[in-house]
Amino acid sequence: MMFKEIIHYFRNPYKSFETLKRLQWQKLQSVLHYAYAQVPFYRDRFDRAGIKPSEIRSASDMFRIPVLTKEELRDAGFDILAGGHNNPAKLKKSTTSGSTGQPTSSYFTLRDWFILKFLLKYRSKRICGFYPVIHKVVLVNANPEEAVLRENKKIINKLIRKRSVSINQKIEDHLTVYRQFKPDVLYGTVSYFNELKNFLLKNQINWLKPKMIFTSGEINYPQTRKEIERVLGCPCYDIYGSTEFKEVAWECSHKLGYHINMDAYFVEFINNNRHVSAFEEGRIVITSLVNQAMPLIRYDQGDTGMYTNGGCADGINFPFMHSVTGRSMDYYELSDGRRIAPFSLVVAVHECAAHAVQQFQIIQKSSDLIVIKIVPNRQFTPVIEQNLHKRYHQILGGNVVTRIEIVKEIERDSSNKYRLVRSEFK
CATH class of the missing domain: 3.30.300.30 (ANL, C-terminal domain)
Structure with a gap:
C-alpha cells in the first residue's frame, strides 16, 4: 500500500491542474468530514459556527469555518487529537521553537509523518536534481553539539551519506567537516549561509563548491540569495513550510515561485474575508490534507504572500506561491x-x-x-x-x-x- 502511495505522490506534480484540483477537493471534503466525526474540538467549532461539512461545496464556503489561530491551537491541548489517535505517546511529535515564548506541538501518525517529513521533501529535492546516497548531504541544525555527534554515528546516516553540524558550533568547525566530507548538498537557514558567506570572504578561504543549497525557516530575500549563490558557487533553492505542516511549497530549478504541494495542503490567501486575486497579497491560511492524528483546518500561519496558477518548464502543474514578505505580526x-x-x-x-x-x-x-x-x-x-x-x-x-x-x-x-x-x- 505504501509503495502505491509513493508512486501516487511522485506522479501528482505532472498531472493536469484540473485533475489536481479535483484530487485536492476530494481530500479536503474527506478531511472536513473526518474532523467533524473524530475530533471533539472541530465538532464543537463547526456546530458553534452553524456549519456541517456537507455544506462546504466551494472554496468560498470555507469562510464559514472560523480561522484557527496559534493561541487557539495551544489552548485546545489534546482535544484537537482525533479519536483513536489521542495517545500522544504513540504519535510523532513536532514542536515549534517558540520564538514568541509560547511553543506549540503538532502530532502525526507514522504514515502521515513519513509522507510529510520524508516523501514530500524528497520529491521536491529530487525534482531539483538531488539523489540520496549518490549525493552527500550536510544538514545545519539547532541541536546541541552532543546530539549532532550521536546523530552522525547512526548507521543509517552513514549509509545514506548524511552528516549534521550544529549551528552552535564555530564556522571553523563546520569548514573542517566540509573539507573532510566534501558534501554535494547543504541544508540550513538563510542567515547561516549568509554568515558562512561573510566568513569565507573575510578570510579569503577557497571553497569546495557544493552542487546545491536548500534553505528554509527564514525569508530568502533576492539580494541575499544572489550573494550566497555568488560566493558559495551553486544554486540556492528555498522552501516554505512550518513545524505544524512541514514542507508546504518549494522552488524548482526555474525559480518562478514556490510550487505549492496542493496534493497535501489546501492553501488560501485571504484579505477582508475574501480570497484574493492572483498577485494580490493576502494572509496565508492552510488546511492539511494529510494528518489523521491532528487535523489542522484553516490554520493561520501568521504569514502573508501571493499566488498564481500555471505550470513551469519542468512540467509541474502545482500553483505558485510568491513574495512571502514576512510575518503579518511584524x-x-x-x-x-x-x-x-x-x-x-x-x-x-x-x-x-x-x-x-x-x-x-x-x-x-x-x-x-x-x-x-x-x-x-x-x-x-x-x-x-x-x-x-x-x-x-x-x-x-x-x-x-x-x-x-x-x-x-x-x-x-x-x-x-x-x-x-x-x-x-x-
Whole structure:
C-alpha cells in the first residue's frame, strides 16, 4: 500500500491542474468530514459556527469555518487529537521553537509523518536534481553539539551519506567537516549561509563548491540569495513550510515561485474575508490534507504572500506561491495609520549598502522610530549611512525617525535564528 502511495505522490506534480484540483477537493471534503466525526474540538467549532461539512461545496464556503489561530491551537491541548489517535505517546511529535515564548506541538501518525517529513521533501529535492546516497548531504541544525555527534554515528546516516553540524558550533568547525566530507548538498537557514558567506570572504578561504543549497525557516530575500549563490558557487533553492505542516511549497530549478504541494495542503490567501486575486497579497491560511492524528483546518500561519496558477518548464502543474514578505505580526504600524511591509525596508538596505554590510536587522521600536542594526565591513562609509537615511525617509516619510546602530554582531532569537525584521511596538 505504501509503495502505491509513493508512486501516487511522485506522479501528482505532472498531472493536469484540473485533475489536481479535483484530487485536492476530494481530500479536503474527506478531511472536513473526518474532523467533524473524530475530533471533539472541530465538532464543537463547526456546530458553534452553524456549519456541517456537507455544506462546504466551494472554496468560498470555507469562510464559514472560523480561522484557527496559534493561541487557539495551544489552548485546545489534546482535544484537537482525533479519536483513536489521542495517545500522544504513540504519535510523532513536532514542536515549534517558540520564538514568541509560547511553543506549540503538532502530532502525526507514522504514515502521515513519513509522507510529510520524508516523501514530500524528497520529491521536491529530487525534482531539483538531488539523489540520496549518490549525493552527500550536510544538514545545519539547532541541536546541541552532543546530539549532532550521536546523530552522525547512526548507521543509517552513514549509509545514506548524511552528516549534521550544529549551528552552535564555530564556522571553523563546520569548514573542517566540509573539507573532510566534501558534501554535494547543504541544508540550513538563510542567515547561516549568509554568515558562512561573510566568513569565507573575510578570510579569503577557497571553497569546495557544493552542487546545491536548500534553505528554509527564514525569508530568502533576492539580494541575499544572489550573494550566497555568488560566493558559495551553486544554486540556492528555498522552501516554505512550518513545524505544524512541514514542507508546504518549494522552488524548482526555474525559480518562478514556490510550487505549492496542493496534493497535501489546501492553501488560501485571504484579505477582508475574501480570497484574493492572483498577485494580490493576502494572509496565508492552510488546511492539511494529510494528518489523521491532528487535523489542522484553516490554520493561520501568521504569514502573508501571493499566488498564481500555471505550470513551469519542468512540467509541474502545482500553483505558485510568491513574495512571502514576512510575518503579518511584524508589519510596521506607523503613527499616521499606514502599515508598511518590512520587505521594502530590507530592499532599501540592499540597494544602498549591500556591498558594505555583513549583516543587518530592522526593528520597529515605536510608531515613529525604526532602528537598523548593522554589522559593517570595511566599505561602509558615512556617505552610505547618509544615503540609507535618505532612502528610509522616502519610504517612511518625515514623521518616522530612523536610527542606525553599528554593532559587532546580531543576536539570534530563542530558536537560534536571525530575525531580519521584527517589531517591538504593540
